[in-house]
Amino acid sequence: MARIECKCGQIIWNGETPNDIEFWAYSDRTMDSILMSDSVSSLDFSVNADYNVWLCPLCRRLYIFNGKDSVPLYVYTPEEN
Ligand SMILES: [Zn+2]
Structure with missing residues (x-):
């Protein structure tokens, strides 16, 4: 359970289970394993x-x-339409 402050100022928290904040990503190789x-x-x-x-x-x-690590590797911002 952790919280971070987004660059927009929103506090993001994964303390609720389940939640719509946290996602898990796997390579095809990892999923196969x-x-x-x-x-x-x-x-x-x-x-x-x-x-x-x-x-x-x-x-x-x-x-x-x-x-x-608690520091993100990458931060992605959606493109403007
Ligand atoms: Zn934000």
């Missing part, structure tokens, strides 16, 4: 994700974490 196990648990998915992605519900920025 997880699914090759004889039994797959929800813990397998959360600890083996390649990236943890947080979505700001206000400005739609994406914060990409590697799952180990």
Whole structure:
């Protein structure tokens, strides 16, 4: 459970379960490895994700974490239409 302040000023918090803030991203290789196990648990998915992605519900920025560090690797802002 953590919280960050988005660059737009919105406080983003993943403390509710389930939530619409936090997403898990897997490469095809990682997903294949997880699914090759004889039994797959929800813990397998959360600890083996390649990236943890947080979505700001206000400005739609994406914060990409590697799952180990509290500082994001990348921050993406949606393009203007
Ligand atoms: Zn934001």
